[in-house]
Amino acid sequence: MQSSQKRNPLKRILTVRGAGQVITVTIGLIVLCAVFALLNPNFTSQRNLNNLMRQIAPFLIVGIAQSYVLITGNIDLSIGSVLGMSCMISATLMTRGMDPWLASAITLISCLAVGILNGVLVINCKLPPFIATLGTMTIARGIAQIVNNNMNTDAIGDGAMAFRDFFYYGKFLGIYSTVYIAIVLWLVFNFILSKTRTGSHIYAVGSNLEAAKLSGVNISKVVIKAYMVSAFCSGVAGLITCATGGLGTMDAGLSYELYAVAASVIGGVSTLGGQGILLGTIVGASVWGVMQNGLSLAGAPVALRNIIIGVIVVISVLADVIVRSGKRPRRIRDAVAEAVAAKQ
C-alpha cells in the first residue's frame, strides 16, 4: 500500500532541498574547467591547482556563512565588514604584542557579538534582515576603521609566523593550510545542517516560520544561531586575510557578502529560504574561484571578468527559476491522474 507513492530513491535525493541544481552546476563547473584547461595548459598545472584551491577556500567559508542565513530565509549583508573587522582587530592586537592565538580568540568573540546582534535585530526586533544587516555592515566597517585610528596596521611581525602558517602559508601533504581550514569548517557545519536538530530547525524556519513556531521550535534561537555561524565564518575568513597580507587592511572583505550570496545561489541555495545544501555551496564557491583564476590565466581584463562572472550568476539563478516554474504542470497532471484513479 505504500508502494504507489514510493518514488525512485535517486529522484527523491535530487528533489530534497534543491539538490538537483548541484548536479547541473557541477556539470557546468567541469565544462568550465575543461574550457580553461584548453585555453591555457597552465590551468591544470600542479602549482595552479594548488593556488586555485587556496583561492576558493575563502569564498567557500563566506559561502557557508551566507548559506546558513539564506536557508533561514534571511540575508547577512555584514559578512564582508565582519571579515574586515576581524582582520583589523586581530592585526591591531598582534602589532601591540598580543599572542596571536589569544588575539584570534578575542577577534572571533567580537565577531560572534555582531552575529548575535544581527540575529536579535532580525528575529526579536523584527527588522527586515536587509536593513538590519545593512546597519551592522556599516557599524562593523566603522569598527574596522576605528581600532587602529583609521589606518591600516603595520606588519604583524615575526612573532606571528606560526599564525601566518596556520592560516595561509603552511602546507601539509602538499596542500595549503587554508584549504584544510575550509574543509574542516565545511565538515562541521555540513554535519550540523544535515544531521542535527538545529539543522532541521534552520530549514523549517526558512520554509515556514509560522509553522515552525507553532510546532514548538524556538525560532529566535535558530535565527540567532544561523547569524552566529555566519559571523564566525566571516571572522575566520578575516583571520585568513590577515595572515595572507601579514597586516590589517581596513577595506578587507569589501563586497564579500555579495560573493557569498553568489556562491550560495549558484550552488542552489534559495534566497527565499528553506532550500539548499552546503555541497552546493562548495560547487558555487568553486565556480566563482575557477572563473576568477581561469579568466586571469586566459588573460581577460578585469572589467571583462566582472561582466562574465555577473552574467554567470544571473544565468544560474534564471535556470533555477525556469526549472522550478516547469514543475507546475506536473502537479496538475497528478491531480488529473488521481481523479481518474478515483473514478475507476
Place this chain on the structure above:
Amino acid sequence: MQEYLVELQGVSKSFPGVQALDHVQLNLQAGEVLALLGENGAGKSTLMKILSGIYPKDEGVTRVYGNAVENMTPQKARELGIAIIHQELNMCQHLTVAENIFLGREIVRGGRLARREMNAAAGEVLRHLNIDIDPETIVGDLQLSKQQMVEIAKALSTNAKVLIMDEPTSALTAKEINDLFTIIRKLRAEGHGIIYISHRLEELQYIADRVTILRDGQYITTMNYRDTSLREIISYMVGREIKEKFPRVDCEPGDVIFEVKNLNAGRLVRDINLSVRQGEIVGIAGLMGAGRTETTRAIFGVDPKVSGEIWLRGQHVNIRRPEDSIRAGIVLVPEDRKRDGLCVKLSIKDNIALPNLDILCNRLTVVNRRKKGTMTDQTVHDLRIKLPNADVDAASLSGGNQQKVVVGKWLARHSKMVLFDEPTRGIDVAAKVEIYNLMNELKRQGIGVLFVSSEMPEILGISDRIVVMCDGRITGELPIGEATQEKIMDLATRFESKINHATA
C-alpha cells in the same frame, strides 16, 4: 455528570477596538465530533486559538480533563494533547513528510537526527490512518488534500486526544472529503474528541454529533445534531432566518453576447466552445483539475492560447494579455482573492482604482484624486460594501466584502462580461447570498455572467445553464430545468480513457 475532555467557561477576549469573544462556553466529550459554527467574525477561530494557547484569554476558565489550566501556551496545549489543524495549512513545504511530523520534537540519538527511526514512526502513524504517503516525500510535492492528511498525522503523532480542525475541507474534492470523513470517524471511534469548524453545513450530516453556535463573539446555543435542522442552525448563526439560500431572478434570455470558439490552451483547455446569452448566468461544473480555472485564465489572457476565438457582442476580440481583455470589457474575478484578486496591503480605494487608472489619469498620467474618490464611493455604495472607510487595507475586510471589492473594481469600468472563479469560497452563508444577489443584479443589467464553482448546490441554485467539464474538455451542457447532481457528476467523470473503452 459527564466527563469532558475540554471545557471552556466564560471565555472573553478583546482585540484593540473589538470584543472578539464575550463570555463564551464550549465543552467536548471523548468520542464525539463537535461542530463549531458561526459566520465569519463570529469568533470561532479566536476561541480555538485560545484553546490551543496561541492567544491568551482575558477572562474565563479552561479545563482539560477536569483540571483548570492557566496560561495556556502552544507548548502546554501540545503536552496536554490538544492539537489544532489550521485553516491555512502550516507545513514546511521544503521538508519531508516525516520531518514535518516530527518538527519541534525530533528524535536525536548521540547528537544526530535519527532519520530512519523518524521515518519509520511517521510511516506507522500514516499507516494507522490508512493514508498512503511515503514519509520521505517532500511535502510541497503533495496535493493539498494529502498535505492536510499529513497535518492530521502530525497532530496524532503527538498523542493528541483533542483535535481541532479549522475549515479542513475548503480546498478538497468530494472524494478527498470522503477520505477525510473516514479518518474522522475512525478517530472518533478510538475515543478522540474533535472540534470541527466548517462553512459547508451540508457536511455536518456525515460526522457531527453536536453543534455549538457562536454569533458576533457571543455564545448562542449547543444542540444535538440529530435534534435540529439546517434551517434552524442557519437561523441561529445569522440571527434571522434566511429565506432563500439561492435567490433567483428570472430574465428573458436575449441574444448571445459572449462566445468562445474552439479554444485550446494546453492539456486542460481543449476545444472549448461555449456561449453566454444576455440575462443568463452560465455555471461551469466539474471536478478539481477539470480545467475550469484554466479555461477562465485562458479566456482572460493570463495563460497563452494555442488557438481559438473570443466574440463579445458580435465583435471578434483579440486577447493576448489581460489588458486586451479588460479593455474589451471581459473581466475575471479570480479564485484566490488574496493572492490574485487584491493587493491586500493597499487600501480599498487603491484596489478599486488599480485597473481603472486609464480612466482616472489625465494625459500626463497624473491620477485625478477627486475622480478616484468618486469612483470608490460609487462602487462602495452600489455594491453595499461594508467598510469603516475606503482607506483601510483590503486585508482588513471580511471575505465577502473583499470579494465585493474585487467585483467592484471591474464594474467601475462598465465591464460587459464577468468571469467568476469560485466566487464564494471561504465566505459565510449570509455573505454568499449577497454575492448571489450581486450576480443576479449583473444578469438583470444585461451583463454576461460565467462562473466556476465546485459546490453543486450553488451551481444548481444560481445558474440558468450548466456547462460540465472533465479533463480539459466540455463533456456536456444542461439547461437548469434538466440538471441534477447525478447528471452533472456523470458528465464530470467522463474521462477520455473511459470513452475509448466504451467505443472500442
